[in-house]
Amino acid sequence: MRTAIGVDLGGSHVSAAVVSEDGAIRSQHEEDLEDLRFESVIAALDATIGAAIKEAGDVAGIGIGSPGNIDAATGAVLYSPNFGWKDVPLGTTLRAKFAHPVFVANDARCATLGEYTFGTGKGTKDFVLLTLGTGIGGGIIAGGELLLGHKWGAGEIGHHQIRPNDGFVCSCGKIGCFEAQASGTGLIRHAFAVAPSFPRSPLLDTTREKLSSKKIRKAAQAGDGHALAAWKNFTADLSIGLANIIAFVNPEVIALGGGVSSANEFILDAVRPTVDLLTTMVPRGTTQIVVATLGNNAGQIGAATMALRGGLKAVDAVAV
Numbered sequence: 172m173r174t175a176i177g178v179d180l181g182g183s184h185v186s187a188a189v190v191s192e193d194g195a196i197r198s199q200h201e202e203d204l205e206d207l208r209f210e211s212v213i214a215a216l217d218a219t220i221g222a223a224i225k226e227a228g229d230v231a232g233i234g235i236g237s238p239g240n241i242d243a244a245t246g247a248v249l250y251s252p253n254f255g256w257k258d259v260p261l262g263t264t265l266r267a268k269f270a271h272p273v274f275v276a277n278d279a280r281c282a283t284l285g286e287y288t289f290g291t292g293k294g295t296k297d298f299v300l301l302t303l304g305t306g307i308g309g310g311i312i313a314g315g316e317l318l319l320g321h322k323w324g325a326g327e328i329g330h331h332q333i334r335p336n337d338g339f340v341c342s343c344g345k346i347g348c349f350e351a352q353a354s355g356t357g358l359i360r361h362a363f364a365v366a367p368s369f370p371r372s373p374l375l376d377t378t379r380e381k382l383s384s385k386k387i388r389k390a391a392q393a394g395d396g397h398a399l400a401a402w403k404n405f406t407a408d409l410s411i412g413l414a415n416i417i418a419f420v421n422p423e424v425i426a427l428g429g430g431v432s433s434a435n436e437f438i439l440d441a442v443r444p445t446v447d448l449l450t451t452m453v454p455r456g457t458t459q460i461v462v463a464t465l466g467n468n469a470g471q472i473g474a475a476t477m478a479l480r481g482g483l484k485a486v487d488a489v490a491v
């Protein structure tokens with residue numbers, strides 16, 4: 172069976188996986204990042220990819236999922252606020268090191284390709300993945316093609332504004348972006364926004380830094396009043412974004428990934444009726460909203476899939 176290397180380039184570590192063409196991860200090689208200078212990151216990539224290739228033997232190629240705005244044709248990182256990078260030749264630098272084809276794309280787009288090919292998108296042609304974490308990462312498959320956009324920015328769903336007048340300030344500087352309202356961070360912000368109504372809430376025993384979205388979600392599932400009020404506002408905002416996506420893309424499936432979505436039916440039961448109410452121009456209930464199944468591995472599997480397919484152009488789920 173053919174294999175490729177799928178790499179997840181995160182803010183604190185690099186992980187290179189050996190992935191076979193059926194989407195199975197055979198092994199993973201990880202290294203922590205001491206700092207985010209380009210040379211340091213390249214050294215970590217060199218070590219982890221090198222170890223993965225050594226173990227895999229013959230590989231079809233190397234796929235890298237990186238944060239930021241990526242030129243998927245050249246592999247250059249045009250802009251990555253997380254890394255403080257601008258116009259960095261990631262693909263070209265790695266191609267000089269390895270005797271294999273190297274492909275680079277945005278990490279959320281890679282995760283979308285992975286979930287589409289081997290997870291909840293399998294068998295569909297129109298699919299959206301949303302990863303609800305610190306922010307909201309996303310990707311769109313339309314007509315069997317991963318949308319890349321004119322300047323590689325298609326799928327930046329997290330930065331469409333849903334509450335420009337009364338929302339939270341987003342990391343991008345705008346007010347009320349979808350990710351400011353409906354990411355894991357958004358859930359924490361909702362909890363603090365409604366806190367004055369719950370002065371004796373057990374959630375308020377912790378500081379803002381320690382109050383995690385997981386803690387709020389679990390408290391909501393256990394019936395805590397404060398957590399439920401935050402959860403209600405969070406899922407209301409999530410529903411607005413989901414209904415907007417249905418209006419823009421009309422996907423067959425929207426998969427929710429990331430920590431918050433591990434609430435499974437608890438989150439789906441909260442959003443489905445509201446999304447239906449906000450869906451006006453396509454038949455209600457025809458977009459399935461589900462929880463993603465590949466978890467944190469989606470990015471690496473998708474990056475390897477990109478390499479096995481020779482890039483992001485032909486991503487037809489049938490023609491692996």
Ligand SMILES: [Zn+2]
Pocket residue numbers: 329330331341342343344345348350
């Ligand atoms: Zn934003």
